[in-house]
Amino acid sequence: MAEFSPTVNPPSAPVLETSLWRVRLRLFMRSLRTNFGLFAENPIGLVGIGIILFFLSFTIIHPLLMKYVWDPVMFDPVVGYDMTIPFHPAPPSEVHLLGTDPLGRDVLSQLMWSTRSEFILGLVTALVTVLIATTIGALAAYFGGVLDTLFMRLADIVIMMPYITILIVVSALFDLQLIHLAIILGLLGGLGGTTIIIKSQALTIKVRTYIEAARVAGGGDWHIILNHIIPNLLPLSFLYMMFSVNGAIASEAVLSFFGLLNIRMSWGLMIYTASYSGYLLDFQKWWLIFPASVSISMLCAAFYLVGRALDEIVNPRLRKR
Amino acid sequence: MRRYLLSRLAQNLLTFFLFLTVVYILMDAQPGDFGNLYLSDPRLTPQQRQALRANLGLDKPVLERYFIWLGQALRGDFGISFSNYPRLVLDVIAERAPRTIILFLSAVILSYFIGFLAGKILAWKRGGWGEYAATIGGVGLYTIFLPWFALMMVWFWGYTLKLFPIGKFLDPVLWRTAPVNANYVFYRMLITAFIASVVMFIWLLYARRLDPAKRLPASWIGVGVVFLAVIGYWLSTGVGRFAADIFHHLTLPILTLATANFAGTMLLTRNSMLETIREDYIMAARAKGLPEKVIRDKHASRNAMLPVVTAFVLAVAFILDGGVITETIFSWPGMGLTLLNAALVEDIPMVIGALVFTGILALTGHLLADILYAVMDPRIRYS
Numbered sequence A: 001m002a003e004f005s006p007t008v009n010p011p012s013a014p015v016l017e018t019s020l021w022r023v024r025l026r027l028f029m030r031s032l033r034t035n036f037g038l039f040a041e042n043p044i045g046l047v048g049i050g051i052i053l054f055f056l057s058f059t060i061i062h063p064l065l066m067k068y069v070w071d072p073v074m075f076d077p078v079v080g081y082d083m084t085i086p087f088h089p090a091p092p093s094e095v096h097l098l099g100t101d102p103l104g105r106d107v108l109s110q111l112m113w114s115t116r117s118e119f120i121l122g123l124v125t126a127l128v129t130v131l132i133a134t135t136i137g138a139l140a141a142y143f144g145g146v147l148d149t150l151f152m153r154l155a156d157i158v159i160m161m162p163y164i165t166i167l168i169v170v171s172a173l174f175d176l177q178l179i180h181l182a183i184i185l186g187l188l189g190g191l192g193g194t195t196i197i198i199k200s201q202a203l204t205i206k207v208r209t210y211i212e213a214a215r216v217a218g219g220g221d222w223h224i225i226l227n228h229i230i231p232n233l234l235p236l237s238f239l240y241m242m243f244s245v246n247g248a249i250a251s252e253a254v255l256s257f258f259g260l261l262n263i264r265m266s267w268g269l270m271i272y273t274a275s276y277s278g279y280l281l282d283f284q285k286w287w288l289i290f291p292a293s294v295s296i297s298m299l300c301a302a303f304y305l306v307g308r309a310l311d312e313i314v315n316p317r318l319r320k321r
Numbered sequence B: 001m002r003r004y005l006l007s008r009l010a011q012n013l014l015t016f017f018l019f020l021t022v023v024y025i026l027m028d029a030q031p032g033d034f035g036n037l038y039l040s041d042p043r044l045t046p047q048q049r050q051a052l053r054a055n056l057g058l059d060k061p062v063l064e065r066y067f068i069w070l071g072q073a074l075r076g077d078f079g080i081s082f083s084n085y086p087r088l089v090l091d092v093i094a095e096r097a098p099r100t101i102i103l104f105l106s107a108v109i110l111s112y113f114i115g116f117l118a119g120k121i122l123a124w125k126r127g128g129w130g131e132y133a134a135t136i137g138g139v140g141l142y143t144i145f146l147p148w149f150a151l152m153m154v155w156f157w158g159y160t161l162k163l164f165p166i167g168k169f170l171d172p173v174l175w176r177t178a179p180v181n182a183n184y185v186f187y188r189m190l191i192t193a194f195i196a197s198v199v200m201f202i203w204l205l206y207a208r209r210l211d212p213a214k215r216l217p218a219s220w221i222g223v224g225v226v227f228l229a230v231i232g233y234w235l236s237t238g239v240g241r242f243a244a245d246i247f248h249h250l251t252l253p254i255l256t257l258a259t260a261n262f263a264g265t266m267l268l269t270r271n272s273m274l275e276t277i278r279e280d281y282i283m284a285a286r287a288k289g290l291p292e293k294v295i296r297d298k299h300a301s302r303n304a305m306l307p308v309v310t311a312f313v314l315a316v317a318f319i320l321d322g323g324v325i326t327e328t329i330f331s332w333p334g335m336g337l338t339l340l341n342a343a344l345v346e347d348i349p350m351v352i353g354a355l356v357f358t359g360i361l362a363l364t365g366h367l368l369a370d371i372l373y374a375v376m377d378p379r380i381r382y383s
Helices: A020-041 A043-069 A107-143 A145-160 A163-173 A178-191 A193-206 A209-216 A221-257 A267-276 A283-314 B002-029 B046-056 B062-074 B089-124 B128-143 B146-160 B182-207 B212-237 B240-277 B280-287 B292-329 B335-344 B348-376 B378-382
Strands: none
Touching: A020 A043, A020 A283, A043 A107, A043 A283, A043 B128, A107 A145, A107 A178, A107 A193, A107 A221, A107 A267, A107 A283, A145 A178, A145 A193, A145 B002, A145 B292, A145 B348, A163 A178, A163 A221, A163 B002, A163 B292, A163 B335, A163 B348, A178 A193, A178 A221, A193 A221, A209 A221, A221 A267, A221 A283, A221 B146, A267 A283, A283 B128, A283 B146, B002 B062, B002 B348, B089 B182, B089 B240, B089 B292, B089 B335, B089 B348, B128 B240, B146 B240, B146 B292, B182 B212, B182 B240, B212 B240, B240 B292, B280 B292, B292 B335, B292 B348, B335 B348
16 A cells, blocks of 8 residues: 655644544434434434334343343243143233244244244344455455456356345255354345445445545545445445345244244244144134234334435435425 | 346346255155165065165265256156055146136236235325324234134135135036046136136237327227126137136135235335425426326336335245245145145155245246346436
8 A cells, every 4th residue: 555655744734633533423423313303303213213112122121021020931932831721822911912823832922932033133134244245345346357247247247146046946956044144144135236236326426526536545446345335335235234234124023924933933934833723714713813914014114214314414315305 | 238138138047056955955854765665674684675766766865866856857856646546746837827817817817916005095195093003004914823824714614605716626426427537627727717808918019009089998898898808718619618617716816816916016106206205296296287197107106116116026026925825724725735745744845845836936927027027117227
């Protein structure tokens, strides 16, 4: 990296009153405040944040409930059983607020326990997707040539794949666990559509004047990519994290619903349990299917809403005038 | 234009080969192979096992096996399905594929048509709680857990209202005395639908050139005549009620898929319209004093259509995925259900055959959508 030579630095440079990191922090806080103001203008984003926080609170409440309120044996989400009730699935009661499933386990406990794995799945998928997409997008846009052609053709191929179908086949051939699924989904997302979008954004950044300025000042390729292109891509990357979380949760739910994943408990698996016990169309026993389905739909919708609200910040053309 | 299409075609062929390679890698990477099937049988001597492996071609190097498999796949030879023994995989696919294609095609056309209309109107009515309600409703439908949504549709329309059958392809009680088999009737239905849509399309193209005052009645009369002709033809064949039975079973899956998919198109159209409205030519149209409806339908929406078509190009594979779920819930015996059932009982030849076929369908869909895109956007044709 060709650093700018420090010899031209005048010895009598004025001493900065505040240190550089403070200035940066203040700038960062200010932009955060403006952006949050923009975000808060739009109620749909706040609704999304609210729903996400609601589900996030489950991950904290559940261990506490297990420790202080619920009997840890009876309320275990995987191996629990309530012996005081003669027939399962039992309707909601004071002990079991959402009833029990056909195997005698508490539905609310399952629902709350699964939330954590949904968040882990979503987070890992989103991180893998965005890490790959941002790196490839920035490199392909900056260097162009063979690298660009290779990855863009690859992306063209990946977006054509019917990926639930492929995941069904993969889970039939291999023993899939949650973390494998997260990585596969992240790879499919990161090499596919997200890369194309991030690369096209990187192309518009590459031709800006401050990139020229950085190059004239002697900045090397990696310096420009790391310090100028990637930081400007991050808002868009963050936006696509939201959308990939939403896709990951939905895919996991569908695969578990078909009984194809090797996991202990998840929302999709709760519906699968109801399905193989023969309660799939028995809407009288709504507590078997509705809580899990509503949770899946609501959490997906929440991430999507937040994504849309962020879209209006990142993409100013959509803003209301 | 020709160069664009040729390059697209070449790219699609290349993609198809890569897809086949990926499928082969998946198949080869699975733990164990068919040579290990009788491993637990103590009577099998090592020599016999060796002979079994040699018979199955498993002793050959990977690359050779790959090329053998590729050759067979290209000839459409995927072996015999275990779960449909002794039928060939290709035979099963040939029977089930049209059912998937018809379901998927009708749902896609319906959802994009409704979604585009709805998004257009939504963008024009900016602000207020109506917009938030439509957005949240749209997002809700877009992100809803599809199996649950399909179940609710079955419960509501099939179980509570009893308007539609709960699932399956046909009603066995009715078909017990049928003079012909289901595939015969279904293929006839496909041919009729194809001819009817071609005739209707040509008529609508013709009607567009008529006097503006006559345009609307003329197109409606044309559509009505085609409908009457189709109904008349089926009444005259004598198997009309069997066709009606299949159609009756087909309606609810199509409605479900279309409802679940239209919201995405609606939201996208709205966004695209909002960007188009800011263009200068919209202001020019307003300045000319054109009515709002003309500005919306002729100036804004036609330009806003391009991203929607792009999304359509990208969505082909996803809608096929949705088809798997819908087919499973409705027990519609198409490719998706076949693939899932084969996957659950580890009928590997059937799984691979169905996966390759789904890949072909997705690729063909992409190619058609690309051609459509080139027809609609001159910038693509001439670059």
